[in-house]
Structure formats: structure tokens, C-alpha cells
Amino acid sequence: KAGVTQTPRYLIKTRGQQVTLSCSPISGHRSVSWYQQTPGQGLQFLFEYFSETQRNKGNFPGRFSGRQFSNSRSEMNVSTLELGDSALYLCASRSGTSDNEQFFGPGTRLTVL
Amino acid sequence: AQSVTQLDSQVPVFEEASVELRCNYSSSVSVYLFWYVQYPNQGLQLLLKYLSGSTLVKGINGFEAEFNKSQTSFHLRKPSVHISDTAEYFCAVTRMDSSYKLIFGSGTRLLVRP
Numbered sequence: 001k002a003g004v005t006q007t008p009r010y011l012i013k014t015r016g017q018q019v020t021l022s023c024s025p026i027s028g029h030r031s032v033s034w035y036q037q038t039p040g041q042g043l044q045f046l047f048e049y050f051s052e053t054q055r056n057k058g059n060f061p062g063r064f065s066g067r068q069f070s071n072s073r074s075e076m077n078v079s080t081l082e083l084g085d086s087a088l089y090l091c092a093s094r095s096g097t098s099d100n101e102q103f104f105g106p107g108t109r110l111t112v113l
Numbered sequence: 114a115q116s117v118t119q120l121d122s123q124v125p126v127f128e129e130a131s132v133e134l135r136c137n138y139s140s141s142v143s144v145y146l147f148w149y150v151q152y153p154n155q156g157l158q159l160l161l162k163y164l165s166g167s168t169l170v171k172g173i174n175g176f177e178a179e180f181n182k183s184q185t186s187f188h189l190r191k192p193s194v195h196i197s198d199t200a201e202y203f204c205a206v207t208r209m210d211s212s213y214k215l216i217f218g219s220g221t222r223l224l225v226r227p
Contacts, residue, residue, distance in 0.1 A: 048213040055213065102159075
């Protein structure tokens with residue numbers, strides 16, 4: 001069974017631009033969560049989608065948004081990029097039932113110049 | 114709210130030595146506990162998890178952890194480390210009623226020297 005895939009792996013943008021990151025969960029998994037990893041703040045929960053609905057959101061500004069498609073693939077969008085948005089963005093998938101284990105993708109490294 | 118504390122930011126050890134990475138958590142509700150490992154330029158890989166039952170949990174790559182409810186700790190141990198164990202290790206918790214949201218500690222970098 002293929003693991004979680006994230007595209008692109010690396011991205012360079014400039015301040016003020018917007019960016020879209022993509023995540024394909026493990027086949028059959030219905031829950032996708034996003035995390036931001038930075039040296040200063042560590043790993044922080046962004047949001048979780050289940051069956052195309054956002055179920056919970058972390059403490060991030062409205063510039064961070066996401067969506068999930070009917071095939072469970074998820075996208076995350078960041079608008080009006082700031083230097084502080086430079087981070088590794090990790091996607092995790094979960095079956096969404098009683099399973100509590102999250103499987104992580106390799107991440108997308110975003111650099112904002 | 115839940116929080117996780119990893120007191121050691123870096124732990125240097127020699128190859129074949131034993132190691133313990135410390136993790137303490139705080140929560141007013143019952144939680145699940147996890148240890149993840151992150152190798153350079155990679156995502157997170159689950160080492161082991163505690164859900165219920167025996168407080169000694171065995172994971173992959175020879176790692177084990179012990180859940181201590183009274184001390185709210187979940188320390189990770191390995192009796193003999195290898196160079197390939199050099200990585201960042203993260204302790205994490207989730208509420209039992211909302212296991213989609215992992216709360217992570219700040220991480221411990223394990224540096225194994227020959």
C-alpha cells in the first residue's frame with residue numbers, strides 16, 4: 001500500500017505571493033491533518049479534514065486554508081505569504097474510524113524570500 | 114489543554130551505549146501517547162504508541178517506552194544504539210476523544226557517535 005505523498009517537495013516563493021500544497025493520503029484513509037514545523041515553534045497542528053469537511057483548526061491566521069476532495073486528497077493554501085511562513089509542512093492521514101495512528105508524508109519545504 | 118515537555122534538546126551518546134529520552138506530559142483528560150522519529154529531510158515515522166494496557170510498550174528498531182501515570186511520563190529507551198539511530202525524536206499526545214490532533218514536544222536530537 002502506497003504511503004502518504006506530498007507535492008511539491010520543495011517550493012520557493014516571495015513575500016505576498018500565495019501557495020498551494022497537495023497531499024494524497026493512504027488509500028482508504030478519510031482523514032487528513034496538516035502540521036507546520038519550524039525551528040522556533042516546533043510542530044503545530046493546522047487543521048484536519050474528514051470526508052471533505054474541516055473538523056478542527058489550529059491557532060493560525062485566516063491566510064491558512066485548506067480543502068479536501070471526494071477522493072480524500074487534500075490541498076492547503078497560504079495567501080499573502082510572510083517570511084515567517086517558511087517551514088516544513090507535513091500532512092498526515094488516518095483511517096478516520098477508531099484508528100488513532102497518523103501516517104505522515106515526507107513534507108513540503110516552503111521557503112519564503 | 115495538553116502539553117508535552119522534552120527536557121533534553123540534544124542527547125549525545127556513543128554507539129552501543131544505552132539511551133533514555135525523557136518525555137513528560139500534562140493533561141486534564143485521558144490521552145494516548147506516541148513517540149515519532151524524524152530523519153533529515155523526511156517526515157515523521159511512528160516508533161511506538163501507548164493506548165492502554167501494559168505500561169511497557171515495545172516499538173520498532175529496538176525502542177521501548179514506559180508509561181508512568183503518577184509521574185505523567187513516557188520515557189523512550191534503547192539498550193544499545195547504532196549510528197543509524199541519529200535523528201530527531203518527538204514525543205506526542207492526543208486526547209482520546211479527538212485523536213486527529215497531535216500535540217508535540219519540542220523534540221530531542223539523538224546524536225550517536227562512533
